[in-house]
Structure formats: C-alpha cells, structure tokens
Amino acid sequence: MxxxxxxxxxxxxxxxxxxxxxxxxxxxxxxxxTWPHEATPTAAMPQGWSYPFSCCSGMDCREVPDKAIVEGARGYEIRATRELIPMSDTRIKQSPDGHFHWCSVAGADDGRTICLFVPPRSF
CATH class of the missing domain: 1.20.5 (Single alpha-helices involved in coiled-coils or other helix-helix interfaces)
Known part of the structure; x- marks a missing residue:
C-alpha cells in the first residue's frame, strides 16, 4: 500500500x-x-545578448533610456540615484547593442550600481 x-x-x-x-x-x-541575464533583441543585436553573471543575478539588469544616464567629463551620472561612475571604473562595460543598460542591486531604481553598459562614445 x-x-x-x-x-x-x-x-x-x-x-x-x-x-x-x-x-x-x-x-x-x-x-x-527574454530570460534573466538577457537583453532584449534590438536592430543592432537581433538575437539579443546575455548580461555577464558578474553583473546580473537574474533581476539586476535592464535597458534604460538615454536620458536616464548623463555622460560628463567626470564620468556617468545615474540620474535616478545621482551616483557618479568614473569613466575608468571597472563597472563600466561596452554595450554590445549601442544602448545603455543599468545593473543595480536587486534591480531597484534607487539601488547601487553593479554594472553600467554604455554605448560607444561619439567623437
């Protein structure tokens, strides 16, 4: 039984x-x-791309509009938090699709930055 x-x-x-x-x-x-760790497909990257594990634990990363990040002489300012990330900071990563992607602790809009994917700088 x-x-x-x-x-x-x-x-x-x-x-x-x-x-x-x-x-x-x-x-x-x-x-x-997309699944966690994946960026949404774009014209530049039709298959999308995966965020590195060191930046994203399944909920930390997302694409943000250009106006959410301000590039200045001292670095990148995250408008939502006023956090300044110097250009030489290892958290700055080249964006594979030409868009800004922000990885913050727990994906919170007021969280500390883990990684910031930036589009190529124009000269």
Whole structure:
C-alpha cells in the first residue's frame, strides 16, 4: 500500500513538472520576453545578448533610456540615484547593442550600481 502511494506521488510530481515546463515554454514563446541575464533583441543585436553573471543575478539588469544616464567629463551620472561612475571604473562595460543598460542591486531604481553598459562614445 505504501509503495503504491509512493509511486502515485512520484508519477503525479512528474506529470506536474512536465505541465509546468510546457506552460513556461509556451509563455516564453508567446510573450517574446527574454530570460534573466538577457537583453532584449534590438536592430543592432537581433538575437539579443546575455548580461555577464558578474553583473546580473537574474533581476539586476535592464535597458534604460538615454536620458536616464548623463555622460560628463567626470564620468556617468545615474540620474535616478545621482551616483557618479568614473569613466575608468571597472563597472563600466561596452554595450554590445549601442544602448545603455543599468545593473543595480536587486534591480531597484534607487539601488547601487553593479554594472553600467554604455554605448560607444561619439567623437
């Protein structure tokens, strides 16, 4: 009796896991959303790109509008936090798609910067 119950629970768990996996796959395909660590596809990068693990733990990074970051002689200012990131700071990364991407602790709009992806500087 106990063995039959154990088999039933295992088979129920397997069926539930399979249904969840299919549902997640359908949801991901239908929404066009990216997975954690991934930047949204753009014209420059139609397949999107992945944020480095050192910058993003699945919720820390996102694309931000150009007006959210101010480039000045002393570095990049994050407007939301007034944080100044010097140009020589190792948190500054080259943006593969030409857009600003900001990685902050827990993805908070008032969080400390982990990484800042910047577009190529124009001369």
């Amino acid at each position: 106990a063995q039959q119950r154990h088999r039933f629970l295992l088979s129920s768990l397997a069926v539930g896991t399979a249904i969840a996996a299919v549902a997640i796959g359908i949801l991901a395909a239908s929404t066009g959303k």
